[in-house]
Amino acid sequence: MNADWRATAGTRAAPVLRFAGVSRVYPSGDATVVALDEVTLEVAAGELVAVMGRSGSGKSTLLAIGGGLDTPTSGQVLVEGTPLGGLNPGALARLRRDRIGYVFQDFNLVSGLTAAENVALPRELAGVSARAARREALAALREVGLVDEGDRFPDQLSGGQQQRVAVARAVVGERRLLLADEPTGALDSGTGQVILDLIRARVDAGAAGVLVTHEARFASWADRIVFLRDGRMVDSTGGRDRAEQLLEDAS
């Protein structure tokens, strides 16, 4: 959508998202629960990383912290080089709104707003004029194949369509980081594939993506799969070999 934004696609620049020794400990009665334990992870532009692990392994905490919705007990999270811990609440809210897109299992659309208004909302909040925001929203809806549905309300759309609207909302503007928490969890498998296709396309166009899922089939759309157990990263498939991928792209 934005030439500068696309220009960085596929380069090995600084990671868009970086976890440096991130831990998150929650108090639980007299004891504590370690939800994340010294996690170090980098996600580059053009890379989709899937996070797998059983429930309670720390997947969602990882995503919440990466998106600035939760704060680490120790360690640092950087988005495009900016340490989130150093931001005041206003600056953090702006960064979240302007640079990070979220997709949740239950869509999280505002029911009183149309599809186009939902997608335009983050742009209007960012100070873009209503007309420009609508234009951007319709472009994003076109990308997810729903431009004709723009004036419908969420309850007039199927689950799959609502999630496509949520993806459009997550990618509208210049968001470089896409965070998806079980985005296919409420959808049948065919519809889930459509959502993954959209996320994958956006990442291929230069965004960085993190996908939390317990479904192996959807995790396999990622370039790299990391596994969490009891808050610790226990293993990773490793990334794709860059040269191999270039060969693949060329063939």
Add this chain to the structure above:
Amino acid sequence: MTVKFGLLTLFVDGPKYGYQLRTEFEARTGGTWPVNVGQVYTTLERLDRDGLVAAEGTNADGRTMYAITDAGRVALDTWFATPVADSDRPRNELAIKLLMAATTPGVDVTDVVQRQRTESMRLMRDYTSLRREADRADDVAGVLLLDGLVFALEGEIRWLDHVETTVLRRGGRLKPVAKPRRTGRLSATPDRSGAS
């Protein structure tokens, strides 16, 4: 077995020469099972020896052309009419390894499971990526083949989760049963190499 009848099938739409079989076999099975030329020629010799194909002159380039015989057609009909039996599948190494791990002191089943899970996901990621390419190229045979491989891996990964949960619930180790049931040979999941 698979290659033999796979190649035999290619003669249904007309006489072929050896090298042609290789290209067509790969094209019709989604390109995921490369067969080497040597394998094609030995298989062709065997088909000829068994009377399922017969040489039928040479083409303009001087290559020997082979055609399917009546016996070949009967054999092919039988092949299509017979489901793949369990005994045609190789022993499941993963099942053996995990059950041994689960019953052997000093082996951390969770680690064995995780290493396999990572490997299976790596493989699945590669298949998924090949599948997207096949889809873009409108190669439906390739898509179906890769779907099959992905479904099998999906089942394997579910089974790995299940093994891990079950073993952990029993304190990390299974006790071998005193008197094993005799069930004959079982393979819990189809072999994914598909080579046989």
